[in-house]
Amino acid sequence: MKRQPVITGLGIVSPIGIGIEKFWEAALAGRSGIGRPTLFDGSKLPAECRIVGEVSGFDPKKWMPNLAYRTAGRFSQFAVAAAEMARSDSGLNGLNGHRGQVKVAIGTSTNGLADVHQPNFERFTQGREIKPWASLEFPAHAATNHVATAASIHGQTMTFATACVAGLDAIAWAADEIRRGTATAVIAGATEAPLSECTIAACQAAGVLSSWEGPPEEASRPFDRLRSGLVLAEGAAAVIVEDEESARLRGAPIYARVLGQGGASDGGNLRKIDESGESIARSMTLAIQNADLLPRDIDYICAHGNSMIDYDAAETAGIKKSFGKNAWNVPVSSLKSMCGQALAASSAIQVVAACLAIRDGMIPPTINYRVTDPECDLDYVPNVSRQGRVRNVLIHSQSIGGSHSVLIVGAPA
Numbered sequence: 001m002k003r004q005p006v007i008t009g010l011g012i013v014s015p016i017g018i019g020i021e022k023f024w025e026a027a028l029a030g031r032s033g034i035g036r037p038t039l040f041d042g043s044k045l046p047a048e049c050r051i052v053g054e055v056s057g058f059d060p061k062k063w064m065p066n067l068a069y070r071t072a073g074r075f076s077q078f079a080v081a082a083a084e085m086a087r088s089d090s091g092l093n094g095l096n097g098h099r100g101q102v103k104v105a106i107g108t109s110t111n112g113l114a115d116v117h118q119p120n121f122e123r124f125t126q127g128r129e130i131k132p133w134a135s136l137e138f139p140a141h142a143a144t145n146h147v148a149t150a151a152s153i154h155g156q157t158m159t160f161a162t163a164c165v166a167g168l169d170a171i172a173w174a175a176d177e178i179r180r181g182t183a184t185a186v187i188a189g190a191t192e193a194p195l196s197e198c199t200i201a202a203c204q205a206a207g208v209l210s211s212w213e214g215p216p217e218e219a220s221r222p223f224d225r226l227r228s229g230l231v232l233a234e235g236a237a238a239v240i241v242e243d244e245e246s247a248r249l250r251g252a253p254i255y256a257r258v259l260g261q262g263g264a265s266d267g268g269n270l271r272k273i274d275e276s277g278e279s280i281a282r283s284m285t286l287a288i289q290n291a292d293l294l295p296r297d298i299d300y301i302c303a304h305g306n307s308m309i310d311y312d313a314a315e316t317a318g319i320k321k322s323f324g325k326n327a328w329n330v331p332v333s334s335l336k337s338m339c340g341q342a343l344a345a346s347s348a349i350q351v352v353a354a355c356l357a358i359r360d361g362m363i364p365p366t367i368n369y370r371v372t373d374p375e376c377d378l379d380y381v382p383n384v385s386r387q388g389r390v391r392n393v394l395i396h397s398q399s400i401g402g403s404h405s406v407l408i409v410g411a412p413a
Contacts, residue, residue: 005178007409008252009090009240010352011082011189015053015233015339019085024356027364028385032217032338034231040196049204051216052195053233053340064150071133072146073112074193078236078345079143080150083187087151090240091252092185103155103183104148105174106238107166107190109343112138114196143191147238155183160344163399164304166190167237167348168261168407174241175258184246189238189351190344203232206271208308220341221368222305222334223312223376230306233340237348239355244413255355256409259392260291266402273314273402280318280404284394287406288322293392295323298330298408300363300388302350302395305334305380306341311398313375318396318404320378331388333381337367347397351407354393358411361390 010020015033017023026033034053036042042050060069060077063084069077083104087093092102120134136142141159148157158173160166167190174186203209210229212219220231247254264283266274288295304315320327335353336346357363362385369382392410399405 004244005175005258006244009086011085012237013078014235030367073116076143076146079191082236082238083147086238101184103186105158105170105188106144107160107170107344110194111140165397165399165405166344168405172261185242190348191236192343192345220307222307225371225373227307231340233342235342235345254412259408262286262406275314277317281321283404283406284322291408295326301332316376333366
């Protein structure tokens with residue numbers, strides 16, 4: 001018999017807040033976490049590139065023992081913090097003899113590139129000694145292992161490297177493990193700490209960064225006609241996915257049921273996206289069908305909305321193709337207007353926001369939406385959060401190369 005996966009715990013480290021209540025308060029208030037960099041010297045970058053979404057006030061000592069936090073990459077520190085928050089929120093701390101039945105799935109795009117690999121490569125080029133832990137803390141799987149170690153988990157550990165969709169893919173995999181009965185619970189999510197002069201310069205060279213010359217907090221403006229590119233950011237989010245029956249037996253809070261997922265690929269270009277939205281529509285339609293729903297059953301679309309001209313246009317087109325005449329009736333909003341583009345972490349952050357939207361009947365806004373774009377003419381919940389009935393949320397994320405993932409979560413029965 002298939003088991004119903006539910007989300008019972010949430011944890012988040014974001015540019016607009018650490019912890020779900022601080023994050024959610026800021027999101028509903030439309031408060032931006034985007035500003036000038038403080039983690040690195042951006043003086044060599046063009047002025048318009050000195051805009052990032054940084055996590056402020058993060059103290060790794062709260063989440064990791066002394067030796068671990070001193071050697072761990074920032075992306076691993078974020079992952080442990082988000083996972084421990086989620087575990088505490090769900091009451092999954094008292095695992096006792098069931099640690100072998102709990103799994104971990106974490107996604108990341110840039111892993112320890114910015115603060116582990118790059119500094120050690122500089123040491124190498126200068127003829128200085130490389131830190132002995134560099135090769136252990138740089139790989140993507142380091143964060144997953146740190147999460148498992150912190151929680152003393154002995155079940156399977158998985159790392160997803162599907163770029164921006166990796167957070168959704170990790171959580172979708174977790175839901176599948178619960179349905180198949182191969183795990184009692186899964187700690188799933190994604191983490192990123194990509195901020196450095198080198199990564200910013202690389203993104204600028206690829207032509208994906210915002211060229212906004214006004215106030216930094218207005219640089220990320222998804223679906224707005226004046227949008228010019230994304231704002232790179234950092235952060236992490238984690239959820240606890242487990243079987244609904246066992247969650248109810250232990251009295252765990254249930255935020256949402258994981259109802260269905262879908263995916264597709266443009267099969268086209270690494271940089272450019274198919275602006276027709278065909279692949280996006282396929283992934284959305286597949287997820288809706290797998291959830292045994294109809295387009296009219298979706299109450300909110302938590303969009304990718306990365307503020308790139310072609311990506312936002314393609315997402316809008318995909319929604320129209322998948323939802324038909326209902327496309328103009330469903331609210332759509334982008335957290336990246338406030339948090340920036342935290343790559344894989346962004347899609348996990350979207351899942352946390354979707355769960356909180358269901359819990360509170362509130363939809364966060366797309367801030368900085370000022371000038372209407374004829375190609376982006378849906379209801380993007382401009383600038384002010386909105387109260388409403390939220391039972392089913394469709395979450396969409398897309399990666400470089402035109403990979404698309406969709407997850408649908410619904411209110412507890």
